[in-house]
Amino acid sequence: MRLNEQDTLSLTERDLKVIWHPYTQMLHARYPTAIVRAEGSYLFDEDGKRYIDAISSWWVILHGHSHPYIADRVSAQIRKLDQVIFAGFTHEPAIELAEKLLGLLPQNQEKVFYTDNGSTAVEVALKMCIQYWHNQGQTRKLVLAFHHGYHGDTFGAMSISGRSAWTAPFDNYLFEVRYIDLPTADNLADLKKQISEISDQLACFVYEPLVQGSAGMVMYSATALDQLMNHCREENILMIQDEVFTGFGRTGKHFAADHLTESPDIMCFSKGLTGGTMPLGLTTCSEEIYNAFLSKDKLKTLFHGHSFTANPLACTAASASLDLLLREETQENINRICRKHAVFIKKTGGHRRIQSARQTGTILAIEWRTETGTSYFDDLRNLLYDYFLDKGILMRPLGNVIYILPPYCISDQDLDHIYEEIEGALELY
16 A cells, blocks of 8 residues: 555555454454554544443453543653563562552462463463473473363463364364363262363363453352362362453452452463553462472573563553552442342343343353354344444454453443344344
8 A cells, every 4th residue: 555545545445455353254254443543431533433341342441441540650751661571670569569569469469470462471371381390390281271261372372271163274274172060069079070070181280260251251250260260279270260351340349359269379461461452461360389499490480571561551550550449439339330230130131032130240241142152253242232333332252152341430320221123133033
């Protein structure tokens, strides 16, 4: 494309000439919507149309778009320190964020390792566990995970995610994982038996606590997970709790960990970490994990890093986002969203077109009843996506499952509008 063409083409037209979008079949996908600005719960396209961001722009926006407090903090930081290598150097934004976050996590979480997104946070957690055993002269390479889980798109994260059409082209390159069902009161004894039979081979157990997001907002009880975690602790199995999605208020509490009595060895964070403003990931771990890498033998070092590890701007944004999360107003908004979701589920749960309606905290999911059953590739997905977008609402259905995961600043009026349009869609599709 010649540069002078830019003056005559819309942003969407320019995009189509040069961009390859994620999770998109480019041959027949709806043309991308060009967003030129955002504020609070709203996105505005190049034609001036306003959209309610009902999914927090892929689950990352916590306090609303372009929040002035975060913007001001980042603006001040970029004039002071924008980037510095994090191997052999440190800086206050990284230290401050680690101190704040560890103060909110289970007491056994003692150290922070910075990365740049959710997938790499999980990759680090896996390397910590596998090398933990290696550094002690033990070979444990098998990983335990739940069926249908999702932990990212890099190869390690893909390996421990559920095998599906998404991973099929790469299956021969993924390492061995033993999958088990989500725990319930009925299957818990059998799951414990399965785990005990392979406990001496397991490097770790990795799981999404309470909600499997990409699987279709599949939800399960904290009580059952606690019992499974307790069994893993008794069997000396390291646990990785992937809170990339569930962290920072999504479950109604600061973290899914706050619903549990058991604590994992390692935790992973990203998405809402910076309030959605900048890419950043981090992995926390216990003192026991950290100490396994302390040695006069340099080969016991954790050899992992990124050019932008602990970027000062991203750390500043995350620290500011935590400040906002802890404000009384934010906690009141989280509780308000939880209450309104519960009322809507009670109102619509018996609808003939609803297979299931479920909620964990601020996460509301509605599963459409279809002839083909639950499927990510159900044609209903595109119909519902187009329907809501035409109504000025950004939704991104997971097959025949739609969900609401709004920024905490969303108004009651906008929530009611979303609910009304869901009821309208139920009568059409």
